[in-house]
Amino acid sequence: MTTRAVSIRVRPRRGDPALSAVALAALGLYVLFIVVPVLMSAWKSLTNENPLLARADFVGLSNYREMAHDSALTASLGFTLLLAGAVTVVANAAGIGFAMLLNRTSLSFRMMRTVAFLPQVLSGVIVGYVWRYILARDGILNHVLVSLGVIDRPVTWLGSPHLAVLSVGIVAAWVLTGFTTVVHLAALQSIPVELYQAAMVDGAGRWQRFRRITFPMLAPGTTISVTISLITMLKLYDIIAVLTSGGPADSTQSTALYIIQLAFTDDRYGYASAVSMLLLVVSVVIALSVTALLRRREVDL
Amino acid sequence: MPPVAAAPRVSRRAWVTRGHLTAAALLTLAFVSPVYLTLVNAFKTQDQIIRDPAAPPAPPTTHNLTDALARPDRIVQIGLTNSVVTVVVSVLLVIPLGSALGFWLTRRSARLRRIVLAGFAAGLMIPPAVVLLPTIRILAFLHLDHTYPGLILANAGGGYLSFAVFVYSGFLRSVPGEIVEAATVDGAGPLRVWWTIVMPLLRPATATVAIFLSLWIWNDFMNPQFILGPLHGQTITTGIYLSVGQFSTDYAQLFGVMLLAAVVPVAGYLALQKQFIAGLTSGATK
Numbered sequence: 226m227t228t229r230a231v232s233i234r235v236r237p238r239r240g241d242p243a244l245s246a247v248a249l250a251a252l253g254l255y256v257l258f259i260v261v262p263v264l265m266s267a268w269k270s271l272t273n274e275n276p277l278l279a280r281a282d283f284v285g286l287s288n289y290r291e292m293a294h295d296s297a298l299t300a301s302l303g304f305t306l307l308l309a310g311a312v313t314v315v316a317n318a319a320g321i322g323f324a325m326l327l328n329r330t331s332l333s334f335r336m337m338r339t340v341a342f343l344p345q346v347l348s349g350v351i352v353g354y355v356w357r358y359i360l361a362r363d364g365i366l367n368h369v370l371v372s373l374g375v376i377d378r379p380v381t382w383l384g385s386p387h388l389a390v391l392s393v394g395i396v397a398a399w400v401l402t403g404f405t406t407v408v409h410l411a412a413l414q415s416i417p418v419e420l421y422q423a424a425m426v427d428g429a430g431r432w433q434r435f436r437r438i439t440f441p442m443l444a445p446g447t448t449i450s451v452t453i454s455l456i457t458m459l460k461l462y463d464i465i466a467v468l469t470s471g472g473p474a475d476s477t478q479s480t481a482l483y484i485i486q487l488a489f490t491d492d493r494y495g496y497a498s499a500v501s502m503l504l505l506v507v508s509v510v511i512a513l514s515v516t517a518l519l520r521r522r523e524v525d526l
Numbered sequence: 527m528p529p530v531a532a533a534p535r536v537s538r539r540a541w542v543t544r545g546h547l548t549a550a551a552l553l554t555l556a557f558v559s560p561v562y563l564t565l566v567n568a569f570k571t572q573d574q575i576i577r578d579p580a581a582p583p584a585p586p587t588t589h590n591l592t593d594a595l596a597r598p599d600r601i602v603q604i605g606l607t608n609s610v611v612t613v614v615v616s617v618l619l620v621i622p623l624g625s626a627l628g629f630w631l632t633r634r635s636a637r638l639r640r641i642v643l644a645g646f647a648a649g650l651m652i653p654p655a656v657v658l659l660p661t662i663r664i665l666a667f668l669h670l671d672h673t674y675p676g677l678i679l680a681n682a683g684g685g686y687l688s689f690a691v692f693v694y695s696g697f698l699r700s701v702p703g704e705i706v707e708a709a710t711v712d713g714a715g716p717l718r719v720w721w722t723i724v725m726p727l728l729r730p731a732t733a734t735v736a737i738f739l740s741l742w743i744w745n746d747f748m749n750p751q752f753i754l755g756p757l758h759g760q761t762i763t764t765g766i767y768l769s770v771g772q773f774s775t776d777y778a779q780l781f782g783v784m785l786l787a788a789v790v791p792v793a794g795y796l797a798l799q800k801q802f803i804a805g806l807t808s809g810a811t812k
């Protein structure tokens with residue numbers, strides 16, 4: 226007993242107390258604002274906590290049972306997953322195409338590349354307002370489409386459920402395409418020109434060169450781009466809040482918006498926590514499995 | 527090959543190049559047209575905007591901007607000031623915390639490093655809405671709810687810190703261990719090695735972290751909206767949301783306020799383009 230205590234005392238200080246202090250402060254902050262909130266949500270999801278009630282009671286899994294019959298939740302989750310999936314595919318396909326179109330080094334192309342990223346620089350609130358103006362009934366999009374003869378009379382882009390879903394998707398895809406284009410441009414520039422020269426010598430056509438060289442060589446960029454697109458879409462809040470506030474008839478209410486409504490409008494803290502846990506699990510499972518899948522694809526290619 | 531046959535081939539290539547440039551230019555213009563609309567309409571009167579939203583401002587007016595700045599609630603000035611303070615203090619907190627933690631992890635066992643980094647990876651994936659309510663509860667417990675210090679503290683501890691830790695950990699893998707060892711042999715303590723040797727080597731990582739966190743915190747809407755609350759202060763982003771709601775059909779005012787709000791991040795991006803793109807694409811090409 227005594228010998229062990231002594232041996233600890235005489236052990237040379239390998240430590241770095243000052244650096245450890247800063248590092249542990251960082252860890253502590255992270256625990257306080259990510260780990261503890263998640264644990265709190267997990268615990269509150271088992272209660273009926275509500276600021277209007279005097280006290281919160283433990284209700285077991287009843288919040289989770291309610292979730293199974295909550296059609297608003299089902300609809301919001303369906304919308305969130307549809308939006309995340311569709312926008313990720315569209316934005317990445319558009320990003321690859323746009324990147325290939327802009328992959329030249331002359332000044333005009335460098336300028337185009339600069340402005341292509343601009344949607345990413347604006348806040349979701351500004352993006353939401355600009356597009357609300359563009360998509361308004363008397364807005365510029367209807368104006369252009371009517372004068373081109375594509376549609377006979379103005380369409381209420383944000384006024385009917387199906388079109389509102391489409392509109393939110395278009396706006397989100399617009400923002401994300403700024404990002405996917407830049408990532409794929411960088412990936413394109415890392416492909417050795419010799420590969421294309423060799424393929425041309427072998428008589429490979431345009432499509433074959435894309436299929437056999439460009440697309441596989443883009444894989445590391447695509448992995449990052451797709452993963453970040455999905456994460457961004459699963460947490461999307463600001464653009465929807467400004468563009469539609471989740472309407473009409475809750476058709477564009479993402480699960481993030483639904484959680485905010487439950488927590489801050491309906492004051493149902495317990496139930497909001499249970500829905501939070503669901504969104505947390507869904508987000509982490511999707512992000513991890515898609516990353517793993519794309520990594521494996523990189524190896525296969 | 528006879529020269530006669532070569533001539534049309536060259537001109538055909540020139541046509542293809544020109545066609546490519548035109549296609550790229552048209553597509554880019556269509557793509558950035560919403561940004562163009564914000565820019566030109568900020569300098570037009572309501573009448574001009576309604577008559578032709580896409581026309582350039584002729585003659586231009588600065589009334590929308592001066593009106594926005596002359597509002598009695600001073601929402602633009604107050605919002606800009608609050609955003610600058612929030613961004614600067616948050617970033618100045620996250621940079622040393624993130625890089626010290628990253629460096630500290632390189633001196634720990636591989637197992638601990640893996641566990642901690644996995645925990646921080648979760649921070650990147652968790653939607654902010656999931657932790658918002660408990661975060662406000664914790665801040666209330668600390669008597670920091672509805673305050674800027676509370677907002678800054680939540681910024682410094684949340685997903686933004688995750689991003690910083692990941693960027694620094696990635697860059698630290700390319701810092702040769704010998705440099706750190708040599709400095710340690712010379713008698714420098716770990717804190718001094720970190721601050722005087724490692725931090726300067728990590729400058730590109732610091733640029734990435736500073737640029738992207740500034741942009742994200744500046745543009746953040748949900749955290750200031752609910753952590754501060756509408757009655758307790760506005761950043762520029764929540765300020766637009768609050769003020770634009772009042773004049774939903776006064777487009778001249780709307781575009782004036784939005785231009786003033788957008789000009790800081792856009793100017794920052796145009797000035798620091800290279801670092802922006804480098805930071806964004808360091809992971810895309812290995």
